Amino acid sequence: MSDNGGDFRRGRRETEEERADRRWNDLLQELRVVQTGVQILFGFLLSVVFQPRFTTLSETDQDIYLATVLLGAATTGALIAPVSFHRLLTGHRLKPQTVDWASRLTMVGMFLLLCTMASVLLLILRLVLPDTLALWLVIGMAAWFVLCWLVLPLWMRARHIAELDRPTPGGTRRGDS
Numbered sequence: 001m002s003d004n005g006g007d008f009r010r011g012r013r014e015t016e017e018e019r020a021d022r023r024w025n026d027l028l029q030e031l032r033v034v035q036t037g038v039q040i041l042f043g044f045l046l047s048v049v050f051q052p053r054f055t056t057l058s059e060t061d062q063d064i065y066l067a068t069v070l071l072g073a074a075t076t077g078a079l080i081a082p083v084s085f086h087r088l089l090t091g092h093r094l095k096p097q098t099v100d101w102a103s104r105l106t107m108v109g110m111f112l113l114l115c116t117m118a119s120v121l122l123l124i125l126r127l128v129l130p131d132t133l134a135l136w137l138v139i140g141m142a143a144w145f146v147l148c149w150l151v152l153p154l155w156m157r158a159r160h161i162a163e164l165d166r167p168t169p170g171g172t173r174r175g176d177s
Contacts, residue, residue, distance in 0.1 A: 016096055017095060017096075019096075020095040020096040020098075020099050021095065023099045023103070024086070024095065024098070024099050024102070027082065027099065027102055027103060027106060030106065031079060031082060031083075031106060034079060034106075034109070034110070034113065035079050035080070038072070038075055038076055038079055038109075038113060038116075039076070041072060041116065041117075041120070042072040042073070042075070042076050045065075045068060045069050045072050045120070046069070048065060049065070049069075057127075060126075061123060061126060061127070064119060064122055064123045064126070065123055067119055068116060068119040068120055068123055071112055071115050071116040071119055072116045074112050075109055075112040075113045075115075075116050078105050078106075078108045078109035078112055079105075079106065079109035079113075081102070081105045081109075082101075082102030082105055082106060085098050085101055085102050085105070086098055086102065110149060114142060114145050114146070114149070117141070117142075117145065118138050118141065118142045118145075121137070121138045121141055122134060122135065122138045125137055125138060
């Protein structure tokens with residue numbers, strides 16, 4: 001640990017407040033990307049019920065649609081919640097805690113987005129493919145999302161940490177200052 005509270009693995013010399021500001025700005029950029037897609041998806045979902053073909057869907061497909069809309073609404077709520085946290089807590093010297101909670105809510109939102117995407121895919125694929133094939137394709141796509149959104153970033157983080165902990169020829173760790 002450095003004298004400013006920074007961890008050698010971060011590679012930055014910043015105060016807790018500077019780190020919270022940086023993390024908040026990073027999180028806002030990430031949320032801008034994901035919120036746009038979620039809002040478009042949710043808008044599409046809301047319009048489906050007004051299409052003439054909706055009444056011809058089986059009860060199962062209508063149930064899947066209902067679950068999908070609820071998941072989409074929950075996703076939207078989780079991904080907009082960080083804005084509310086920030087707005088209500090600004091000026092109360094809680095930036096690090098706000099960033100931590102906003103980050104957690106973003107991860108919940110990403111999980112709900114995975115569920116929403118799987119549900120949308122299931123609904124659409126059931127209309128054009130046999131049920132079993134549709135289900136297997138949804139499972140495959142869900143696995144792809146988990147790989148891209150969770151497994152690869154965690155693998156990269158673990159690999160980076162392991163490299164920092166590996167001794168150099170001089171006997172010190174790569175991450176030591």
